[in-house]
Amino acid sequence: MKIAEFKLERLFAKYEFSTKYLLSSSDCDGFSMKEVLDIATEDELKLWENLKLGYTESQGHPLLLEAISQNYPGLTTENIIIASPGELNFSVMNSIMNAGDHVIAVSPAYQSLHEVVRSIGCELSLWHPDQESWEFKIEELQWLIKSNTKLIIINFPHNPTGTYLKESEFQKIVEIARANNCYIYSDEMYHKLVHDMPIVKPIASMYEKGISLWGTSKSFGMSGVRIGWIACQDKELIGKIGLFKDYLSICSSAPSEILTLIALNHQEYFIQHNLDKIRSNLKALEAFVEKHDQILSYTPPKAGTTCLLKLNIDISSEEFMEKLIAEHGIMTVPAEYFDIEGKYIRIGLGRKNIPEVLEIFDVFLESFYKS
Secondary structure (H helix, E strand, C coil), X not given: CCCCCCHHHHHHHHHCCCCCEECCCCCCCCCCHHHHHHHCCHHHHHHHHCCCCCCCCCCCCHHHHXXXXXXXXXXXXXXXXXXXXHHHHHHHHHHHCCCCCEEEEECCCCCHHHHHHHHHCCEEEEECCCCCCCCCCHHHHHHHCCCCEEEEEXXXXXXXXXXXXXXXXXHHXXXXXXXXXXXXXXXXXXXXXXXXXXXXXXXXXXXXXXEEEEECCCCCCCXXXXXXXXXXXXXXXXXXXXXXXXXXXXXXXXXXHHHHHHHHHCHHHXXXXXXXXXXXXXXXXXXXXXXXXXXXXXXXXXXXXXXXXEECCCCCXXXXXXXXXXXXXXXXXXXXXXXXXXXXXXXXXXXXCHHHHHHHHHHHHHHHHHC
């Protein structure tokens, strides 16, 4: 197989660890090992301290599978498989899709949600939001359906716009998929990071052909753990994903599984900590945009860790990024890396230092008023 270069990951590889400030990260600050272990129960600490650094069970640690399954009404441990999120994207698509099948996917999106099916030889149609509100209209999804549509790919909370849907809208997507016998692959990596709307249950619990992806990277502030999981009602599909895992990772990291178990067992603490930080940063961003409303505008996000900032300036968002890095050591992600038309940058809201970074960003923007 041949696959396109992952533009966003190559951009982060170039700048993430050499640039002083990151204003576009989609993850939250990583918790320290001490913070995670400090919240662990006595039994969880025993698991950690007595851990053997050998191979682990292919499907995942039984206790972790049980903890994960509690988040999916109607599902059991047999409906779950654990691996890294990127591996799971690849494995799911290759398990259910064939060359010539038609796929509908939200766009903009994390690039692997598009490129893996393209590499298989699938026909891909993109479901775009309104560029003022960033809302996805369900009737437009219906219009994209074809006789050979096999998969609908969604991502809510949405990266990079911060859009989220009501339960009734998710139900309409399920109705469209069911009427056309389609799978729904739902990237739910930002699950439960919802600002002021009701949290909708995972697609795997809503639909017999729904496939949910979640993990530690975004909601839990543990991106270095590299643990994700798939939940779905189709046990045969879980087995097919396991076949790919045998060729890819074989099993998950033993320490990572126990850290994830602790995070899930205390998820209210981890998720609320991140939500509080995101909401505080949103207030800072709102004031910042209001101050610079001559050259900046945005649609406030409803969920997740990201939103898009529109630049009303004379240079491209790529040039803007390079200039901001060179002059002030602040990295942003331009709209081009999400195939978005127009001058936008992604803003990440999950880092504690965002107010500090906005103060430095403020100095940079002053130069545009003088030019």
